[in-house]
């Protein structure tokens with residue numbers, strides 16, 4: 001697919017930054033505000049923001065939003081969740097009754113690094129992105145505290161998981177869209193062509209349930 005159309009869920013959060021990043025990476029982009037908008041896209045990004053707001057939105061539509069995302073993922077659409085997006089995609093949210101789409105076999109702990117003022121940035125080694133470390137910005141971020149056996153861990157920060165992939169689903173707990181480094185978005189675009197995840201989980205990083 002030479003010039004894929006990537007939708008960015010535009011209900012809440014930093015969708016404009018993701019549109020800019022994915023366009024820099026070589027794709028076209030569209031804002032997704034209605035369920036019917038999902039029909040025309042090749043891949044979807046769920047941005048950072050506040051996950052409880054997305055849940056309220058889904059509640060208002062009787063669960064149709066999460067149900068439609070499930071259909072898209074099961075039909076093979078690549079979906080990338082950033083920070084809040086990783087919470088929306090997780091099967092389990094630790095210690096809460098919060099609903100989610102359950103599309104990726106991970107457990108997340110919300111606001112795990114502390115409040116907004118404990119936000120931080122650090123360089124991560126991400127093998128799939130090449131030798132150059134990646135500047136990762138964590139903003140009131142969740143941690144991925146465990147992953148199922150079908151999940152490939154791609155990056156960690158202080159022994160906690162910050163990036164992972166399960167087939168056509170990718171998550172980062174950090175925000176690549178607010179840096180000028182487009183490699184995570186380029187990697188996501190490569191998933192449109194390559195639906196299988198790399199078998200690269202390092203034993204030390206495979207924090208299986």
Ligand code: GLN
Pocket residue numbers: 047048049050051052082083084085087110111139140141142
């Ligand atoms: N703290 C938010 C939540 O738990 C996520 C923050 C973000 O996406 N930067 O929903």
